[in-house]
Every structure is written in C-alpha cells, then in structure tokens.
Amino acid sequence: MDYQTLLIPALEEAELGFSEGGVPVGAALFDAQGHLLSRGRNRRVQDNDPSIHGETDAFRKAGRQTNYRDKILVTTLAPCWYCSGLIRQFNIGTLVVGESQNFSGHLDWLREAGVNIIELNDSNCIHLMQSFIAQSPEIWNEDIGKCNCD
Numbered sequence: 001m002d003y004q005t006l007l008i009p010a011l012e013e014a015e016l017g018f019s020e021g022g023v024p025v026g027a028a029l030f031d032a033q034g035h036l037l038s039r040g041r042n043r044r045v046q047d048n049d050p051s052i053h054g055e056t057d058a059f060r061k062a063g064r065q066t067n068y069r070d071k072i073l074v075t076t077l078a079p080c081w082y083c084s085g086l087i088r089q090f091n092i093g094t095l096v097v098g099e100s101q102n103f104s105g106h107l108d109w110l111r112e113a114g115v116n117i118i119e120l121n122d123s124n125c126i127h128l129m130q131s132f133i134a135q136s137p138e139i140w141n142e143d144i145g146k147c148n149c150d
Contacts, residue, residue: 001034003096003118006074007125010098013041013054014076014128022046023139024132025054025077029062032070038062045139055083059090069093076125078105080144088113098125102133103144 006028013026023042030036040057044050055075065071068090078100079087087095087110094116100107107117133140 001072003074003120004122006030006034006072006096007076007098007120007122009036009039010054010058010074010076011122011124011128013039013058014098014125017041017043017046017054018128018132020046021136023144024128025075027054027058027073027075029058030072030074032072034072037065037071044143050143051082053080053083055079056086059086072096074098076122077129078103078107079110081106084110087115094118096120098122099129101126102129 009028010026014024017026018024022045025042028036028039038058038061040054040061042054043052043057055073071092072094073087073092074096076098078097084106092115095110096118097107098120099122100119111117
C-alpha cells in the first residue's frame with residue numbers, strides 16, 4: 001500500500017481548511033484496497049462547531065460501514081483524544097499519520113488497542129501546521145495547543 005499517496009486527499013483537505021482560516025487538519029477514509037470512501041477537514045472555526053475535526057468529518061461522510069477493522073484512516077496530524085476515541089470505538093484497523101511533531105497525539109494508546117500505526121513524518125504536513133500555529137496561536141490554543149492530555 002502506498003501510504004504517501006493515500007495522504008494526498010487528506011493534505012488537500014488540510015490546505016483547504018487553512019485557506020478558509022480554519023485548523024489545517026485533513027483526513028480521508030479508505031477501504032482495505034485503498035479506495036477512497038470519504039474525505040474531510042477540521043471545520044470547527046468555519047462552522048462554529050467544536051466537534052467537526054478532520055477525522056470525524058471524514059468518518060461521518062463515509063456513511064455507515066458494516067466493518068471498520070479493515071479500514072484505513074489517514075490524517076495529517078496525530079489525533080487528539082476525541083478522534084483517538086473514535087478510532088478505538090469503531091475499531092479502525094489502520095491509522096496513517098502525516099505528522100506527529102507539532103502534536104504527538106495518543107498513538108501509544110491506539111497501538112495498545114491493536115491499531116496499526118504508520119507515521120509518515122511528512123514535511124508538507126509539518127510545515128502547514130507550523131504555519132498555522134504561528135499565524136493563529138489563539139485558535140490553536142483553544143483546544144489542541146493548550147491540551148495537557150498526557
């Protein structure tokens with residue numbers, strides 16, 4: 001599986017979110033063969049809804065699936081507790097993470113639950129989030145940036 005290629009729609013969503021003034025986290029959900037089921041982005045600023053994270057947006061847009069264990073969730077940033085809980089609740093089998101440098105997320109907790117984690121350390125994802133944090137620290141610190149989640 002070419003995980004770098006699977007990152008492309010998630011990164012496009014993150015870039016779109018950034019251009020809209022939102023938090024640049026994008027995500028995409030794929031089936032086991034790598035076919036795109038859905039894509040989404042963090043829209044909590046744009047829609048004034050704190051529950052629309054990139055992962056939840058892509059998850060909702062995919063519609064009901066009968067099995068999630070064989071699904072691949074791709075996200076540009078390591079997931080927060082909220083999105084990590086979604087991954088565990090629905091037993092998503094594989095998580096591809098664009099980057100975990102700007103936010104380390106809860107990858108060990110997901111690994112403990114048997115989630116296959118692929119970290120790409122993608123420079124585009126890293127730089128996009130760094131740009132956002134520098135440009136909009138007040139938005140970043142509304143939830144993820146101030147998170148003392150460990």
